[in-house]
Amino acid sequence: MPTNKDAALRAINKPADLGPDLDLSQYSRNPRNWEPCPLSNLPKDVLERALEVGIASNKENRAASFFQIDHSVIFKAVQDAFENKVEIMSAKEALEKYDWLKDYWWKIVKVDADKYTALAELAWDQGYFIRILEDQQVTIPLQACLYISTDNLNQNVHNLIVAEPGSEAQIITGCTIHSGVRRGLHVGITEFYIKEDAKLAFSMIHNWAQNFDSRPRSGAIIEDDATFISNYMSLKPVKSIQMYPVAYCKGVNSRVRFNNIIYGSGNSYIDVGSKIILQNEGCRGEIISRAIATDKAQIYARGFLQGERGNTKAHLECRGLILSDEAIIYAVPELVSKVSGAELSHEAAIGKISEEQVQYLMARGFSKSEAESLIVRGFMDASTFGLPKDLEMEIQKTLDLTAERTL
C-alpha cells in the first residue's frame, strides 16, 4: 500500500489549481530554536503580535492554549477547570498517543492535492491537535497561535480538530509573524471532524507581511445535526494567500457557515474561497464574504456550493468594495446541483463607496472622509459572527484602525 510519503513525493512539484506557483526552494528551513516556556514569559513584542490575532497571554480567558514559534512547540496546556473536557497537544504527540488518529490524518485534505500539501507531509513542522470530549460544553474559547520569528522561514503545520458528539466549543487560531519578518511561507493543513450534535466555531486570523506567502489547506466533515462555523479574517498586506477550504455536510441536518472578511492593500494577491458540499437530507450552508481592495491589491473571492441530496439549502453572499482604481476584485460564485430539491442561491455585488450613502452621512454632520471611513468600517462589520467578547473587541479595534487608515 502506498504511504502518505510516497504520494507526497509524487506531488511535490505539482502546482496548485489556483494562486501564483511558488518556488519552494526559495525559503529557509532553518528556524530559530525556542525553548518551552509559560506564555507570560514570552518577549513583549511576540505577545503583542499574538494579541492582534486574538491570542491572549492571560490564561484565565482561555480554556486551553497552544503556541508554536517557527518549528518548536513552546506552550500547550489546558486550564484546570477544563481538564477532562478538552485535550490540546502537538499533532505529533497526539499521533503517538492515539493509534486511531491515523484514520483522521490526511483523510479530508488529500496529501497529494498539490505541492503544498506534499510539502506539509515531507517537511512537517508540528501543528496542534485539539479534541473536545463527548458532551462537554466548553464555555470559554480555546486558542492556538502559529508564529514565525525567522525571516524567510518555511513553516508547515498540520492541525487536527475533533469535536466529539454533543460537544460545543470555540477555537481561535492566530497566524502571525514577528515584525522583523519580511518574507516566508506558511503552509497550514487543518482537518476538522465535527461529530453528531457537536457545535464548533473556529475563528482564524491572519496577519502576514507584504512579501509573505501563505497556503492554508483545510477541510471539515460535519456529522448528523452538527454545526460548524468558520470565521476568517485577513486585514494586513501579504504577497499571496491562496486557500479554498471545504466543508462536507455529511450528516443529516448538518449545518455550516463561512464568514470571511478580507482587506487587501498594497500589492496583495489574495485568493480566498469557501466550498460547501451538501451530502445529506436537511443540510444547510451559508457563505458570507466581504472583500475590500485598495492600492494595487487583487482579491479573488470564490464560493462553491454543491447539492448532492434533496431537501438541502445553501446560500452564498459575496460583497466587494473597491477603493482604488488600480485594485481588482473578482467574485467567482459557482453552484452545482446534482439533484432536484437542492436549493442553491448566490448574490454578488462589487462597487465603490456609494455617493448616496456618503452624502446621507454628511447630512448628519460627518465630514466626507469620516463618512467614507464609517461606511468601510460598517462594510467589515464582524458583530454578526458571534465571536467571544474579548476577541470581538480586539477585532473591532483592528477593524477601526484599518478603516481609519484607508482614507
Add this chain to the structure above:
Amino acid sequence: MARNILEIENLSVEVSGKRILDDVNLQIPNGEVHVLFGPNGSGKSSLIMTILGFPSFKIISGRIIFNGVDITDLPINERVNLGINVAFQNPPSIRGVKLGGILNRLTPDKEKINELLMKLKFPPEFLERDINLGFSGGEVKKSEVLQVLAHGGKFIILDEPDSGVDVMNLRILGGVIKEELQGRSALIITHLGVILQYINAHMAHVLINGTIACSDSPTKILGQILNEGYTWCEKCLRTRTQRCEL
C-alpha cells in the same frame, strides 16, 4: 440673529445639464414654519438637496443665505453643522452603520434620545440596527425625525413626513413634530398636505415646474389644491409669467 432663517434668491439649478429649478425665490423668517406643496416631479426634493449642497445639484445662478451666512458654496456637513437638519423622504440603507452610532454623533445627550424614542414609540432596539436596512416606511420616517430632532439645529426640513405612513404612526409623528416645532423654524414638504392636520404652519408655497408659483396661507392653498388639484396652480403660474412678460 438674522430676520430670515433662510433666504433663497433667484436660484436656478441643473442636474446633468437639465434645468430643474428655475429662478426660485423663497424667504422663511426666523421662528416660522412654512409648507412647500407641489405635484410629483415639480422639484420639491431637488430644492432640499440644493439647500443641503448635494454636489450633483449644480447652481447656475442665485444664492442661498442661511441665518445671514451665504452657504451657496459650503460642503454638506458644514451646512448641517450651521444648523440645517433634513429628514429625508427615501434615505439609503448602510450596512454595518448603526442608527445609534449616528445619533451619538448628533447629540451627546442620551436622555434626549431616550425621551424622543419614547415619544415616537420607536423601540430602542432600533439603535442597534443598521441604518434603514429593512426598516418599514413608518420606521424610516421615525428614524429620520428622531435624528433631526436629536441634533436640535436651528432649521428643520421634513421631506414628506406623511408619505407611506399608516394612520396610527402618522398621528404619533404628527404629535411629536407639532410639539418639537413650537417656536422653531421649519420647512415641511408635503404632497397632499395630510401632515397639516397636526401642524400649524405660517405660510405655504407651491412649486410648479421648478419655480414658486404662489405663496399664501396654508389653509387657503391646501383648500384650492384639494378642490381643483395642481391645475389651479399651473394657471396661476401662467398668469404670473404673463404679467412678468408684460
